[in-house]
Amino acid sequence: MENNVKGKVVVITGASSGIGEAIAIRLAEQGAKVVLGARRQQRLDKLVERIKDAGGEAACLVMDVKQRDDLVRLVDLACKTYGCLDVMINNAGVSHLSRIDDLQLEEWEEMIDVNLKGTLYGMAAALPVFKKQAFGHIINILSTSGIKIVPLQGVYAGTKNAVRTIAEALRQESAGNYRVTGISPGFVNTELSDHIKDEVARVAIKERAAQIAISPDAIASAVAYAISQPDQVDVGDIVVRPTIQD
Numbered sequence: 001m002e003n004n005v006k007g008k009v010v011v012i013t014g015a016s017s018g019i020g021e022a023i024a025i026r027l028a029e030q031g032a033k034v035v036l037g038a039r040r041q042q043r044l045d046k047l048v049e050r051i052k053d054a055g056g057e058a059a060c061l062v063m064d065v066k067q068r069d070d071l072v073r074l075v076d077l078a079c080k081t082y083g084c085l086d087v088m089i090n091n092a093g094v095s096h097l098s099r100i101d102d103l104q105l106e107e108w109e110e111m112i113d114v115n116l117k118g119t120l121y122g123m124a125a126a127l128p129v130f131k132k133q134a135f136g137h138i139i140n141i142l143s144t145s146g147i148k149i150v151p152l153q154g155v156y157a158g159t160k161n162a163v164r165t166i167a168e169a170l171r172q173e174s175a176g177n178y179r180v181t182g183i184s185p186g187f188v189n190t191e192l193s194d195h196i197k198d199e200v201a202r203v204a205i206k207e208r209a210a211q212i213a214i215s216p217d218a219i220a221s222a223v224a225y226a227i228s229q230p231d232q233v234d235v236g237d238i239v240v241r242p243t244i245q246d
């Protein structure tokens, strides 16, 4: 069946695992040309091979979203390999959970650098291309943590909500030239919580996730839905969480 995903050139950051990987597989299955970025080369190479073996088109670049130039290189790779950029998916993220008065400043800075500045760098790399083309679609992976504020997730939620706010301004400024979508996952079964350093927070999150987390495929479906809409339809905000989540 023809769809509005087929043939689109899509850049995905944080594509080496979890939600980014699931998005890459789903979009490639639907005929998108995916350009994947993350730091772990082996994981990216394996994913590109898997997509190509299944008849899809994919390229990858080892990159770090903390480095502004890396985002430019990723977008350049998409434009040079496939001729344009239709969709920029800012998915790379880290989540460190702790009480604010524990003052884990290095963790705060990492979340700001990856989740907020990394996303801004992604937008900054994509927008000049979108401007020239007079079309484009930014999709940011946010979080339900930004919707329902709870203890231990203050800074993480803050980074996601800062992105939401900035993206909404971009949507209004774009005067119909670009589509801007925010997707807020709830508990999803990925490696994200493995990196939480605060042991109490990590154990609590992992226990809850084991009970209720949904598959990253659910988020991939939401991304595919947003992209597949007719060009004049902008899907703004989607929340995808386990039915049982508070």
Ligand code: NDP
Binding pocket: 013, 014, 015, 016, 017, 018, 019, 020, 037, 038, 039, 040, 041, 043, 063, 064, 065, 066, 091, 092, 093, 094, 095, 114, 141, 142, 143, 144, 184, 185, 186, 187, 188, 189, 190, 191, 192, 193
């Ligand atoms: P994963 O840990 O599986 O994926 C995170 C991805 O981000 C990895 O591919 C990682 O790749 C990449 N990444 C991290 N830091 C950098 C960096 N500096 N430069 C480039 N890539 C980086 O977790 P998820 O799939 O769950 O996370 C994806 C997104 O979904 C995140 O933005 C997260 O906040 C969000 N989210 C997840 C939820 C969940 O329950 N899992 C809930 C709500 C939102 P590598 O290490 O190879 O660089």
